[in-house]
Amino acid sequence: MLLREVDYARPATVDEAIALLTTYEGARPLAGGQTIVNVMKARAAAPDVLVDLADLDELRTIGFSSEGLLEIGAMVTYTQLMGSSEVEVARPILAEVASTIADVQVRNRGTIGGNVCVNDPTNHLPPLLVVLDATFAIRGASGERTVPADEFFLGVYMSAVEEGELLTKICVPPSSGAGDGFAGVTIGKHGTYIADAAATVAEGDVRIALGCVAAVPVRATSMEERLAGRDLSEASVRAAAEGLGATLDPPSDVHGSADYRRRLAEVSAVRAVLQAAGRGKGA
Ligand SMILES: Cc1cc2nc3c(=O)[nH]c(=O)nc-3n(C[C@H](O)[C@H](O)[C@H](O)COP(=O)(O)OP(=O)(O)OC[C@H]3O[C@@H](n4cnc5c(N)ncnc54)[C@H](O)[C@@H]3O)c2cc1C
Numbered sequence: 001m002l003l004r005e006v007d008y009a010r011p012a013t014v015d016e017a018i019a020l021l022t023t024y025e026g027a028r029p030l031a032g033g034q035t036i037v038n039v040m041k042a043r044a045a046a047p048d049v050l051v052d053l054a055d056l057d058e059l060r061t062i063g064f065s066s067e068g069l070l071e072i073g074a075m076v077t078y079t080q081l082m083g084s085s086e087v088e089v090a091r092p093i094l095a096e097v098a099s100t101i102a103d104v105q106v107r108n109r110g111t112i113g114g115n116v117c118v119n120d121p122t123n124h125l126p127p128l129l130v131v132l133d134a135t136f137a138i139r140g141a142s143g144e145r146t147v148p149a150d151e152f153f154l155g156v157y158m159s160a161v162e163e164g165e166l167l168t169k170i171c172v173p174p175s176s177g178a179g180d181g182f183a184g185v186t187i188g189k190h191g192t193y194i195a196d197a198a199a200t201v202a203e204g205d206v207r208i209a210l211g212c213v214a215a216v217p218v219r220a221t222s223m224e225e226r227l228a229g230r231d232l233s234e235a236s237v238r239a240a241a242e243g244l245g246a247t248l249d250p251p252s253d254v255h256g257s258a259d260y261r262r263r264l265a266e267v268s269a270v271r272a273v274l275q276a277a278g279r280g281k282g283a
Helices: 014-023 036-041 078-083 085-090 093-098 104-109 112-118 125-131 221-227 234-241 258-277
Strands: 007-009 027-030 049-052 062-064 070-073 135-140 143-148 153-155 166-172 179-186 193-202 205-211
Touching: 014 027, 014 049, 014 135, 014 166, 027 036, 062 085, 070 085, 078 093, 078 104, 085 093, 093 125, 093 179, 112 125, 112 166, 125 193, 125 205, 179 258, 193 258, 205 221, 205 258, 221 234, 234 258
Parallel strands: 007 049, 027 049
Antiparallel strands: 062 070, 070 166, 135 143, 135 166, 179 193, 193 205
């Protein structure tokens, strides 16, 4: 289906982009276009103006802050994440997970900023960024604010980025010896997840976030508490996951019933924790 008529702007600076987004009520940022263009074609959204972020080079960089945080610009593509030496050194799980998103065309165009701003509950990156304790820099007409991952994802297709604002970068602490894991079950190879889980393990502290079971990533806090300070043998991790599914209220759809997703969430959490435990310092 052809797109409805839409105005198009290609600002040269972040300030110019924000000015356009605040001036025109129906204006929306255009990043990789891998979601928004499809949504527009399906007539599920109809922005009046697309503000293309393609020329904003400052949103395409990957580097380190003075505190040593990995800083990833919102317009960094999955392919860039996969080839970044900074990501490789600081948090290689980001490249690993990005490499499994969809196909090469989507990975070449799709951006980390678009992935989290759209907050599709089946997207790969939201649960991962929650366990990595990422923070999100959001800029608007009145300045910049920083939002932690636990407060960034608000609902299906809703994030803390408000109208007239731009996500500019995502900051991720370096692993510093932590092990990271990601596991789940997809619809076919490299397909969308039916359920997934991300985990980090650092000095007896375990963080687990589940994807596809609610509108936003869900922290498996009871499982985390059961594992805190414990030996992470397969038997103890499996025991800690028992009953996790019963605490969830996932959707049923054509790809799986709610009960199937509950079971997959438990299995994914076990696999992600064991993977993380096998990768950290001292593993
Ligand atoms: C066939 C196919 C399969 C896919 N499968 C998967 C999958 O399995 N897992 C997965 O994670 N993803 C998947 N995707 C989605 C893909 O990852 C998209 O790239 C991603 O969801 C959106 O990123 P984008 O850069 O294309 O953003 P766009 O589509 O350009 O934008 C998405 C939304 O975010 C807003 N936005 C973008 N950047 C900013 C910003 N900096 N500040 C404020 N708002 C912003 C836009 O206004 C828009 O509302 C798939 C896509 C396709 C086409």
